[in-house]
Amino acid sequence: MNLAALSALSVALRELRVAARRKGIYRVRFWAAVVAVGLVAWVFFSALLSPQSPAPATLGAEIFYSLASVLMGYSLLAGSRATADCLSEEKRDGTLGLLFLTDLKGYDVVAGKMTANSMSCTYGLLASFPVLTLPLLLGGVSWELVWRVLLILANALFFSLAAGMLASAVCRKERLACGMAFLFVALIAAGLPALGLLFREYVIKDDALPVPEWFLFPSPLAHFIRTLEGFSSFAVAGKFKGVEYWGSLATAHLLGWLFLWGACRITPKSWQDVPASLWLERWRRRWQYWCYGGSETRAALRKQLLDINPFVWICGGRDRLQRTLLWGFLGLLVVGFLYGLAKLPHDWLCMPVAVTTALAFGTTVKYWVAGESTRRCLEIRRDGALELLVCTPMTVREMLQGQWLAMRRLFGAALVMVAIVDFIMLAVALSDISNQSERVSTVIAFISGLILLGADFCALVWVGSWQGLTAKNAKTASGTTAWRILVLPWVLWGMSIPVWGFLIRFSVGIGGESSFNVFILWWLAIGLVIDLAYGVSAYRRLHAEFRAIAAQRYQPAPKNPWWKFLKYEKNSPPPILNR
Numbered sequence: 001m002n003l004a005a006l007s008a009l010s011v012a013l014r015e016l017r018v019a020a021r022r023k024g025i026y027r028v029r030f031w032a033a034v035v036a037v038g039l040v041a042w043v044f045f046s047a048l049l050s051p052q053s054p055a056p057a058t059l060g061a062e063i064f065y066s067l068a069s070v071l072m073g074y075s076l077l078a079g080s081r082a083t084a085d086c087l088s089e090e091k092r093d094g095t096l097g098l099l100f101l102t103d104l105k106g107y108d109v110v111a112g113k114m115t116a117n118s119m120s121c122t123y124g125l126l127a128s129f130p131v132l133t134l135p136l137l138l139g140g141v142s143w144e145l146v147w148r149v150l151l152i153l154a155n156a157l158f159f160s161l162a163a164g165m166l167a168s169a170v171c172r173k174e175r176l177a178c179g180m181a182f183l184f185v186a187l188i189a190a191g192l193p194a195l196g197l198l199f200r201e202y203v204i205k206d207d208a209l210p211v212p213e214w215f216l217f218p219s220p221l222a223h224f225i226r227t228l229e230g231f232s233s234f235a236v237a238g239k240f241k242g243v244e245y246w247g248s249l250a251t252a253h254l255l256g257w258l259f260l261w262g263a264c265r266i267t268p269k270s271w272q273d274v275p276a277s278l279w280l281e282r283w284r285r286r287w288q289y290w291c292y293g294g295s296e297t298r299a300a301l302r303k304q305l306l307d308i309n310p311f312v313w314i315c316g317g318r319d320r321l322q323r324t325l326l327w328g329f330l331g332l333l334v335v336g337f338l339y340g341l342a343k344l345p346h347d348w349l350c351m352p353v354a355v356t357t358a359l360a361f362g363t364t365v366k367y368w369v370a371g372e373s374t375r376r377c378l379e380i381r382r383d384g385a386l387e388l389l390v391c392t393p394m395t396v397r398e399m400l401q402g403q404w405l406a407m408r409r410l411f412g413a414a415l416v417m418v419a420i421v422d423f424i425m426l427a428v429a430l431s432d433i434s435n436q437s438e439r440v441s442t443v444i445a446f447i448s449g450l451i452l453l454g455a456d457f458c459a460l461v462w463v464g465s466w467q468g469l470t471a472k473n474a475k476t477a478s479g480t481t482a483w484r485i486l487v488l489p490w491v492l493w494g495m496s497i498p499v500w501g502f503l504i505r506f507s508v509g510i511g512g513e514s515s516f517n518v519f520i521l522w523w524l525a526i527g528l529v530i531d532l533a534y535g536v537s538a539y540r541r542l543h544a545e546f547r548a549i550a551a552q553r554y555q556p557a558p559k560n561p562w563w564k565f566l567k568y569e570k571n572s573p574p575p576i577l578n579r
Helices: 003-020 023-048 056-083 086-093 106-117 119-132 143-170 174-204 220-230 242-270 278-292 295-308 310-317 321-343 351-382 385-389 396-431 436-470 474-505 514-551
Strands: none
Touching: 003 106, 003 119, 023 056, 023 119, 023 474, 056 106, 056 119, 056 143, 056 174, 056 220, 086 106, 086 143, 086 174, 086 242, 106 119, 106 143, 106 242, 119 143, 143 174, 143 220, 143 242, 174 220, 174 474, 220 242, 295 310, 310 351, 310 385, 310 396, 321 351, 321 396, 351 385, 351 396, 351 436, 351 474, 385 514, 396 436, 396 514, 436 474, 436 514, 474 514
């Protein structure tokens, strides 16, 4: 091997050796296969226990389409998330410049970082591929469709990994890099097809004509949907032409290489401290003014927040940008709903649209809370402000009260808006239903959603604060918080669907009109139990170990089981005293 090839592989080999020792890579590969098998089993048993069992070919197609759709979402999101902070982390630590003191080039560093950070998500996708071929045993899909979808999934993962590398090369902050990577993927995967639909509607003005190909070729998501539609008839050759299939595959692949080329060009220069130009400095001042206001506004806000609780000011209560972004996104949802109402005035005000709209608003605010609660605690820990805080006369209770006030100040009005939207959507859903029992079930479902909205907010604040103080980075903290509070209840509830179908089908204890109401209350009970378990545990951990974590800034967090903090005994001190 010549010296040029050895130089190009040196960083990749070193990163691979380090990554090979991580237990998380093997865990991701194992759990990816387990989740894929569990999803197949869930769809299989849910279909078999339904009142009308489908034919084997139809069941095989349903299993394949369900698992392929989940893997497509995984490929687009996991790839960009895995590489979005690999280069920006090196910039913040000041170690990226040391690599370029050697003979390494930009493509050496980019290739090494991408190879190492893509191992876990790549192994997870590869572990799911054998499970994706299981529907062939039931029929309903052909080998041609299977290998075409496998190529699309692998190409989508490469595309999202490349988008994350470009965002990481451009940005320095972790949050900004992750947001830019998601924006790159969202604009190309979903934005271009949506723009093509608008172009056909308002420029071509003929819904019978197809969307122009230049809007669909770069999008991996449009490529995936068109491939499945081309094979909609079971076990026959698809209607999606070879030129269209391979052209779309090549376009998205070349776009990924274009992202990597941009990352290779930007990385050698991005770590250097270059004097800001007059134009750039002017925009920085404008951005600071938009985020924090003028000097008089900042002074007045500082005095107001410090009088309430200093921790509110430290945790970002002065940042106006986050509230602006949150309300801007909620405004886009409102515009989307009004647009659908204008286009379909007679069909839009129905039960499915009402439920989807209510879930969209509630889910947006909840995931935003998960991200903000972890980010603020993580920032004060990284900046060293946490060590300074514990040296002040403030108690742990006052600090946690300030965190709660900061989150309530940021999301209080948004939660009120979500509640109002839920009541409006409830009225829309009731206007579309005439059966009295279905109306009662709808009311129970919406009221349960409102109860979980408040319970999830409380749990997300405390679990997110704990994860922000103990996790290694923002991705791990926000991901763990969202999984425990937002994803796990749906997983457990979904796993109970086959059991519930068995009970209803064979009339074991339940049945009739009340069965659906009991199923909704079961969903509410699962969510409340999880919120209570993780929320109380995180709250007690924060009171017990706050000072210990602040004193051990560079030490791993104390590992105590979460159920240990659910116990309450009168006059018994916490596991670690905060005195």
